[in-house]
Amino acid sequence: VEQTQIELALDACYDAILAPETWPQALHALARALDAAAMIFYPANPDESSSDPLDPNRPLQQSPMSSEYLPLIDEYVRDQWYLGHYRAERGRPLLQAGRSVVLEHDLASDEERKTLRVYNELYLRWGYPGFAMTGFRVDGQVWAVPILRAEAQGHFTREEAPRLAALNPHLARMIRLSERFALGQASAQMAMLDRLGCAAVLLDRSGHVRGMNRQADALMGEGIAVCRGVLRAADAPSDRDLRRLLEWAGSGPLSRSAPPPRHVVVQRAGRRALVVEALPVAGLAADCFGQACVLLAITDLEARSPLPEALLRSAFGLTAAEARLAARLGAGERLEDAAGALGITKNTARVQLRAVFAKTGTSRQPELVALLARLGASGDLHAAGTSGGRP
């Protein structure tokens, strides 16, 4: 029965990877299945250069934890209980050395525990005397999962250790899958934006460029570029604005609740500007394990290539000649210029334009341009498709 409870709770935890708002319930169920009260994913990678062992890039309150752990963690961080904490100071080296489970009795004797401040003034006050911590590595970094037991549940015993250790492969996998999920979501968005002709750049939590789609790649060097992993604008005022946007992107999930700065305009010498904006992070998943990423969309205001004729023919039933003309007019070209470029007389162009107006239900060129603007995204899609550029 107990094993079934654990399996069901693990299922809920795997589901929480895709729906991070369900972590509190899922981990609560897992804690209950282990006859415990609360548990949390704790990044155990102190910054050696700092006296504060909390990782600023992985805020503890954002880490997945069971519902009952949350109020305790709030106090734990606020009152800096993690400083000089015997469980961390004595337990972490054991996990670093490869131990998979550490029990309260590995860390302090019954006698000593009577006088340990953090034990008596934090954990006993909250009603959690029992403690065990499993540990494992993910990409070389040690993670710990502290598990708390309430008065009635008592202490963990040595015999229970293997059952806790058996969770480690699952827990490590959950962290890896969460990171993979966040990245997968970002890649899916980038791929789609690429197909629709929109440049996109993916930033990691330090604001560095983690990847970009082909549309973005084509824009690089045109007034905007990646220097030492950071997106920079050639124009100085634009670069200052851009840096402000990147600072927001790298500000970490806690301050991310603030809306992004308005779109940034990157001015370019001799060409129309680029517009850079951060996509709403809600669409991107889960930075709950600290792997925050932000997607920037870049719009090129410079005129694009004309719409593909095939699209115009199938959308409005234009002839090949009419489609050729409409494609150019759709890009904002003057009738004379389009006629000249197509090698037809202005009169022929005018006759064709009348047919285009009739078939598209428009009567003036600006009206036609506004209608064809609707096809812009499709235009990129089909242009990519016909050039064999599809992945």
Next chain:
Amino acid sequence: VRPDAFEAALDACYDTLAAPETWPAAFEAVARAAGAVGCMFRRASGEGALLEHPMPASLQDLMTDYVREGYVGNDYRAQVGWPLVRRDLVVIDHDIVPDEARRTVPLLADLHVRHDLPWWAGIGFVVDGHPWVLSVLRNGRQGPFDRGEARHLARLAPHLRRIVSFAEKLTVAGAGASLAAMEHLGAPALLLDRRGTVRLANPAGETLLGCSLGLAGGRLRAAHPDSDRRLQGLIAAVCHPGAARSSPLPAPVAIERAGQRPLLVEAMPVAGLVADVFQSLAAVLHIVDLEARPVPPEDALRSLFGLTRAEARLASTMATGASLEETAGALCIAKDTARVQLRAVFAKTGTGRQAELVSLLGRLARRVAHYRG
């Protein structure tokens, strides 16, 4: 069966969630643990493009012949064995094939003998209400599976269910992210699974569903009969197994509407957009409303080009294609005032004619129409 190799095999299977391209290696690991030559998944409903499913090198020749020789619809084990395979239950040859029948069933007497893979065990599990089988195959030397071995193999079932279920959810989530990206561009979009059922719609897509284009029993239907025929043709084409590989995108389909310009529906195969290892999804449908005239928000026009409030209002009205007279009328300003404002808009946006201005604002509208800071 080697119980000690099971943990390693399970780890390899779980690792496929982070790296789907490692499925063949995971199958090899399971085969080693089961003392078999190879294994692969089958949907017990028998759907999907079989050869595009992940499979180990050791079974590729067998499965190529299986498909080519027409066993897909004529598989004795599938017909007799799969209905017996229930969640967490393992079926072996001895459960379904009397020894004397082995000589008369072509699948067993010919195909599996020719490839020296005569012995089978099927590990059943249910994902999302749909039955799946992990088919494990042994050669003549390895011999048939017995009941004790079947019990060992059954321990894999709950893990396989969790892995396949998670992989499918991951795929749908990736497709959801694609739809969110389209929402950002103001592009209505729907997601089709391989049965042609609509699985997701972005908010812009939901708004378009109404009387001319709607859902019936989970399927996208057009009210106009000719349009519906074309639409169903498009859906069938992109949901056909192997459609992802045919190179040109199918032409968009026009959905006629009474008294309005049509909707254009175009299909993009999900292949290349999201990792869809079990091919649960088929395509993203992109819908273009030819009646809509999205315009960039006035505040974006002001901050991008330094337009005044009045100029931004004029520019965004003219971006719909309205003439100067119509615009002046709509904004209740004198035509001369409108003309002065338009001249300022031209100067600030670096354009010289309305068509050019509309074209520029159209590019902008696609991107920032939905952005409101």
